[in-house]
Amino acid sequence: MTRTKCWLQKLLNKNIYLYAAAICYVLLAINALITRLPETPPYFIVLSDLHLSSAAGRFQKNSEHYFKLINEFKTFKPRPEFIFIVGDIIDNVEVGADGSLRGGSIENFQAEVQLFRKSMKMMPETPFYTTLGSGHDYSSIVDLETAEKQIGPRRGSIDWHGMKLVWFTVRRATFGENSNEPALLKVDYQWLDNTLSDSAQPVILISHVPFRTPITFEKGRKRHNRNYTIPDEDQLYQILRHHKHRIKALFHGHIHRTIATQLYQIPLYINPFLLESGYTKVSLVDNRELEVSQKHFN
Structure with missing residues (x-):
């Protein structure tokens, strides 16, 4: 044994x-x-045209859908490095007892800003950046200075993995088709030109109101010969042509249709949340190339 x-x-x-x-x-x-x-490439999310609405507003269901999207973002692994919202963050339009629409009050503006802040608190570790949309984020009732204090600056830039995101705010929501109304404040033209000139990095350029291309012009038509795009005689196009060699992509909102096109061979994207439930994932892949994926949230 x-x-x-x-x-x-x-x-x-x-x-x-x-x-x-x-x-x-x-x-x-x-x-x-x-x-x-392979590691997941760094990426961020672009949203536009949330039109967040208070209890007195017209897009309450869309606002509820937006909060569901934020919860969806929280499940992403890894999460986006930041979220950029390209204007018309709030709606600030009130519905009267008879169903008529009117510009929202300062109190309604504050209530809808609180909705936006609530969404930011849902992802406290994720930065949110914004541009402003004329007519909703600010208007004759809520001036630009107030909107900048409550929502975010009208212009700015951030660095991202060897690239630079630059944003600016167009001062009008619509333009006549042969308009000579300037798109920016005079100081903002100079700021934008200087910012692009000083950048040794490739640039992603962002504004709520889009540049004019054949498709954005067609989709941006409004009554009384008005249009939702920047007139092509504007000084902005001279700045864009001068710096096009360093601009990798253009991101806009304002037109509530998903669009992917080009201007001066620069890719141009619109993918609004209102009506389209759109959001865009922007990834940085090999050799500092952008991979842009326009998505829709069910």
Whole structure:
């Protein structure tokens, strides 16, 4: 019995070493596989035209849908590095007892800004950046200065993995088709030109009101020969042509249709949340190239 017991013990010890060696081999193989898997490229999310509405507003269901989208973003692994909202964040239009629409009050503006802040608190570790949309984020009732204090600056820039995001705010919501109304405040033209000139990095350029192309002009038609796009005689086009070699993409809102087109061979994207439930994922892939995916949230 003693000899048999010793023999069994030796066999067991030998098998333990074999099992341990096999486990180590499997773990090393798994580790090698993991290290070969490509990392998720850095990315951010672009949204536009949320038109968040208070209890007195007209797009309450759209607002509820937006909060569901924020909850969806929270499940992303990894989460976006930041979220950029390209204007018309709030609606600030009130519905009267008879169903008529009127410009929202300062109190309604504040209530809808609180809805936006609520969404930011749902993702406290994720920065939110914004441009402003004329006629909704600010208007004759709520001036631009108030909107900048409550929502965010009308212009700015941030660095992102060797690129620069630059945004500006167009001062009007619509233009006559042969309009000579300037799109920006005079100081903002100079600021934009200087910011682009000073950038040694590729640029992503963002504004709520889109540049004019054949498709944005057609989709941006409004009554009384007005249009939702920047007139092509505007000084902005001279600035854009001068700096087009460093501009990687243009992102806009304002037109409530999904659009992917080009201007001066620069890709131009619109993917609004209102009506389209759109959001856009912008990833940085090999050789600092942008991968843009226009998506729709059910």
